Amino acid sequence: MSILHLSFYSAFTLSSLGLAFHRTHLISALLCLESMMLSMYVALSIWPVENQATSPTLMPMFMLTFSACEAGTGLAMLVASTRTHGSDHLHNLNLLQC
Numbered sequence: 001m002s003i004l005h006l007s008f009y010s011a012f013t014l015s016s017l018g019l020a021f022h023r024t025h026l027i028s029a030l031l032c033l034e035s036m037m038l039s040m041y042v043a044l045s046i047w048p049v050e051n052q053a054t055s056p057t058l059m060p061m062f063m064l065t066f067s068a069c070e071a072g073t074g075l076a077m078l079v080a081s082t083r084t085h086g087s088d089h090l091h092n093l094n095l096l097q098c
Contacts, residue, residue, distance in 0.1 A: 004046070011039040026081060026088040030074040037067040 019032035045060045078088055085092045 008039050008043045012036055015039065023090050026074075026078050026090055029090065030071070030078065033074065034067070034071060037063065037070065041067065 015032045015035035019029055019036070022028055022032075041060055041063045044057075044063055048056045081092075082088050
């Protein structure tokens with residue numbers, strides 16, 4: 001395993017551990033999700049170069065598109081929860097109450 005692969009794996013693992021263990025604010029959860037998407041995007045962008053593919057695939061562009069949609073949806077949820085509940089703490093959000 002090269003140092004490049006190790007850095008992508010460690011970035012993805014650390015961001016998923018951050019998402020799993022530091023769930024106090026919604027903005028920190030969104031940042032962890034964005035770092036996971038960023039590490040996956042960079043890994044998918046470098047993959048055709050490492051395999052000497054003749055043409056780059058469209059998968060990184062699809063990943064970037066879904067990442068932008070996820071970021072927009074997450075920020076909309078952040079604004080909506082802050083307006084209704086007064087803070088972005090995840091323990092204030094109870095999905096069983098409407």
